[in-house]
Amino acid sequence: MCYFSSANAQQKIRIDSLSKTKKSIELPDSTIIISRDTIVFLMDTVIERKQDAKKNGSKFYHAIQRGAYKRKFTKELYKLIFVAPDKMSPTDTLKTERSETAFIIYQGKTIRNIEVRVLEPFGSSLLDTSKVAKTWIERTGNKLHHTSRRGHLKKMLHIEQGDILDAYTLADNERLIRQLNYIKDAYFRVIPVKGSNKYVDLQLWVKDQFSWGANVDLGSRLSTEFEIYSRNLYGLGHEFSNTFHYETDEDQKFGYTGSYTIRNIKRSYIDASFSYENTYEKSVVGISFDRDFETYNTKRAGGFSISKNFRSNKIMDDDPIRNEVPLDFTYSNLWYGRAIKLNSKSLFARRKMFFTGRVAARKFFERPLTTPTLNQFFHNNILYLGGISISKTQFYKSNLIYNFGRTEDIPYGYLAQMNFGYEDREYSHRYYLGFDFQNATYVRKTRSYLFNRIAIGGFFNSRRFEQGSLIAQSKFFSRIRKLGALRFRNFGDLKYTLGIRRFPEEIITINNRYGIRGFKSQEVTGKQKLTLNLETVTFTPYTIGEFKFAYYTFGDLGIIGSNQKHIFKGDYYYGLGFGIRLHNENLVFKTIQLRLAFYPKVPSDFHSAVFRLSGEERPRFNDFNVGQPEVIPYE
Template sequence: MVVKMLCILVISLCCYGQSNAQEQKSEKDSIRYSAIEKFSQKRKFTKFLHQLIFKPVAKPHSPNSTTQKSIAKKQKTDRKLEGKIVRNIYITTLDPFGYSLKDTTIQPEGFIKNAVNELHMKTRSMVIKDLLLFNKNAPYDSLLIKESERLIRSQKYVQDVMVSTFTTSPKADSVDVFIRVSDVWSIIPSLSASASNLELGLTDINFIGLGNSLHVDTRMNTSIHGNVTQIGYLVPNFKNSHITGNIQYYFAGNNDLIANKEFARPLYIPVSSNLQSLTLGNSYLVKSVELARSFYSPLTVWAGGVYIGQLITNQNYVQNDSLRYLSSKTNIQDYWAARSWRIYGGSSISARTTNFILSVRMLKTRYPGRTTEAETVNIFNKENIYFAGIGITSREFIQDKYVFNYGKTEDIPVGRAFGLTIGTSVRPTTNLYLGLKAAWGNYYPFGYLSSHFEYGTFIGKEGLQQQVITGRINYYTKLFTVGYWKIRQFIRPTVIVGLNRLPTDNLSLNEVMKGFEDLKYPATQMMALSLQTQSYAPWEFYGFRFGPYLFSSFGMLGNTSSGISNSRLYSELGLGVLIKNNYLMINTFQISLSFYPYLPGQGANILNTNAYKTSDYGFNDFEISKPKVVEYR
């Protein structure tokens, strides 16, 4: 098994090494782009057309060079400004199209850009001000400034932000802070139609410039009675409290939410083993209200939340050697709180961002209208779970570019986290719970590397039950420049092992590989490896950037009887292009061609094309807050 995975890794890295063979072609591309740029300068129209479609060609050290760059910037203290008084804070918000954060003289040109900007309602300055961690007439603190910038950039309605400072003279005792924020286009309609189904939706992630999210979705289907409407409203920050409020409601009319499989609802992420998403089992949201405050910054002292909601839960069970499931209404109340204390004294960034965390949580689950059949098979039992957690975390953020975005500043988490969670589950029988977490990540000379390991188990009369061990690693290389192109290699191994799990509690490859939804296998062990060679093209078209890539994914499933070493190796190989536009709310799309040597339910040597919104590899932050069970998926 180990030999298999090593061979896969070596072959993929060798394929990546072939990228240098493109050097000569990149040189020709670079010369061609330069010639186009030079020709466009001769006339106003061609100059305008070139600026509309292409970005200016950068001038590297040598057009035929292959270099490895490190453009990551760590948070630093500005000693020249530290301690000066913040005299004024100036906030400017910009429409999505045609403006520049750095150059205030650049204005949108052309009818289309101005017309679209007119339809957009800019983020209100007060919304940005409420995100700041520093105030007027307070001493200048570099870390608070950088954290405020990061918090602004993390908002979905923000494309990017630039924070600059100005002093009247080097000896001045005060400083002015200027904040320029560019918006994204925030309104996205949706339409889905077929012979039996019509679905209309509208999402606005910056409702009337308040930074709030509004989502409305109406579905008409021949198999349901009347319309089904979903309404959701999210307030990400109540007046500088950094408390998030979220309300979700589904108007179902006369529909039977339990029996009607056509009623679409978003999945609810399980928080307890008896709500765990099983082979056919999912929990669907009906209505909920939530208030929560996370450790949004390493400097945050208090966190907590309240969630009250009703779900429809599908629960699997085995009876007479056959798999069956029942559905039930599920009422959940979830309360938690956490406190952070600094471990070290001093004013260094490391000392200020290293904390001891103490957290508690109570989760109540009830099943109103529990049926006789559910009682017979002993499912849908009411439950109270009490958690307590302790941990040590060190969190910082490093600014980088060309990771998941094109030239946009990205805040990459680095640090360490070690946590212990204990709990007790009170049902007809009482079980204890134990969870452990260890995570660390940083930039190294060979690139960015982070790893996350977790272990969780319930402890009852029969010993350790429903154990899970997870290991996830994220790695990407430094940025390579080949001609005018930029390239990174991403590698992501994942390992999950379950011990003494429920008979219906099975793993799948759905979380790590596309196309294997029809694979049904009683697995309690999963191993996967994802590799992607991502390039970043040097040109754009109407704000769209293109990133051709090569990818490969390999996965294996096993259980205690067969073992993972005897499992079939499932694989996916392909190429594609990421289409990205940072001006839009849904800013990443993917078009790819995938080859499957074997695809369950379809056969051997299958070619599939995909075109959909995509998600990136993502990061695991080093935050410790709400105590919970280790996820088994």
């Protein structure tokens, strides 16, 4: 006698009982592993249907097909909208569920053994591990690829043999591996040990992405970037990136940016990064070491970084001030954090309190002329910050949100932070206080997601409150909707930023990721802004060389002006556009994006229509991770 068991629901169905029913079980592209105890494990895309229902659905489908194929136009329209029932991708049936659901029934058992199995990027599939690379291109790609070492992945886990299985912790580790930027997907299988009610074995199944990638960024103006990189050198997760820049309108036309990252040094969970950049904007070299609060059980985190800027027109990439005088300065940063678990009424709702501290120093060697009241943004300073945070986080699993079919982890919960500190400045000193509250809700009834944030912070000197920031933001994405073979999802982001007694030289913009995508102007600046970004994405089943297609349309609105007037009395700008995104989940390549945008109202230093071909990193969720204490940004 043997049993069928779902890897998620883990519900067993006796085979001898199937003969007594009129139901059948379809296994679309499912992995089947038969162990000694004759348990068969299936993916969570198992579909159970009655034979009669299946026949009726097939008859209906073929009836529409016969009618549509009578004319050429309706035939093409039919192919666009309808997909045969047996042709649907298994990812289309992935239901949104809580991350720990698959492991709850094993809660409290002892982990006897942990095994890691890695699949190559081409040919193989987590849904059907019997698949192999068949074409010459696939086999060659697998040979050029650095397969993730099983020992490396095992060391990345925060669980060991002999630990008591905790459903939330196991889901946490599964998510950690899945988020590595050289892994396509990953999941745990829990296998009961034959003859024991106490022990279980774990199998971590991982699908690699091809480790080498390239990216080109080409705009309407002749400004080009070409990048080549590897995100998994030697199969150890080391990253090596090289970017070559070309700017026709700048004195320094050619530039280079390079970086190298070593992951998880001696299983300390510390990553080391080295970077170098020499472009028309800056010349800088830096090194950093970081350890994050990766899982619920991580107690300590911290980091150290130091950089030397030999030439730069900005202090930081997101600073609002672009300086005419080349800056020469050093920047160093050190932080440490400790986490304490808190009790929660919900069994799988994990709450933690964090205590963090940070010291950051900036020393200028070349800068504009400064006095106590002139160019205060360029004063030498040392900032001491402390933070107290409370977070509660859980995750749902779904797909077709920011990616093209791979499993995505949707965080929900809240994060409340209070940061405070002291800044020792060149001509004075002052104190800092900031509050930040974030909340995310996954509405199961409508299967939509809503994220809200409110944050305010600033400095107090002997006279007044200054250099303050206020941020209010709401983001959402809708449930997935179907139209034949197509899948639709809507996205929205509404954000308001206010600067409170900022320095005279400080401004904000609505350029590109700070407001209207593709928009770029040095003339459009202000002290407060309101932006609205709307987007509709259409995921398609079409592929070219394993690259999946998604079409999107967008509308962006930006209002910007002085903080002395009501925001709606500011200047209005907006952009409308559409584009195509292509992505191959087997590659570490960034998502290829072709975008055409129109801007009905433009300043004198910008165009009304802009075409852009670029590679983009897909957005990530605000996952309520706590890091070093920060000043509320003004951007």
